Amino acid sequence: MDKEFWSSFSHDPRDEQFRSMRASDQDRATVEQALTEAYADGRLDREELDERTEQVTRSRTLGELVPVVADLVPSTSASTGRGLAYATSGEIHEKAVEKYRSDRREAxxxxxxxxxxxTVIWFLTTGPGHFPWPAFVALGTGINVAKTVSRKQDIVRSHERRLEKKRAKELGQPWTPNDKASE
Structure with a gap:
């Protein structure tokens, strides 16, 4: 997650030359997503999540965002420069599970x-007593959540195949799906 996390910013906030640069809404959203994931994993309690989210909202520069997640996301990768070429099957599986969690969170x-x-639009324009049309929106987006959750193994396998293919490409080898992944 750490490499993908830091590359999600407009500029790397750990780099001294960008620390005083103004943070964008997307930069703040990236940190908020990491905080939400940490809360979901049980690494933060509700009070810490609220406190850190408030810090993110008040942050003006990229440098102010780094301390908010310093104890949640490593500032350097243990496999810096390695890429997928030397990733073990376990590391590829973990990356695939991480990507699935991201997919689930997005859903x-x-x-x-x-x-x-x-619902807010409905309430402000028509209000109670009228047909609750936001239920159709909730149903449509809820189906996507249900599909994402119910297909976890398929989605993880798909991500594993994509990462294995990328690893083979980095190694300059032809990619052939292994039997376990293609079942």
Whole structure:
């Protein structure tokens, strides 16, 4: 996660030359996503999540975002420069599971965001007593969440195959799916 996490910023906030640069909304969203994942994993309690989220909201520069996640995301990768070429099967599996968690998080946040926005619009424009059309939005985005959760193994296997193919390419070898991944 650490390499993908830091590359998600407009500029690397760990780099001294960018620490005083203004943070974008996307930079803040990246940190908030890491905080939410840490909360979901049980690495933060609700109070810590709220406190850190407030810090992120108040942050103006990239440098102010680094301390918020310093104890949650390594600032350097143990496999710096290695890429996937030397990744073990276990590391590839872990990366695939990490990607699945990201997919699941995106599906849940998409559901929550779309449902909340449409419900607020419905409430402000028509209100109770009228047909609750946001239920259709909730149903549609809820189906995506259910599909993502129910297909976990298939999605993880798909990510593993993609990473194995990428590893073979880095090694300059032809890619052939192994029997376990293609079952």
């Amino acid at each position: 849940v946040f998409g559901f929550l965001f779309a449902t909340l926005v449409t």
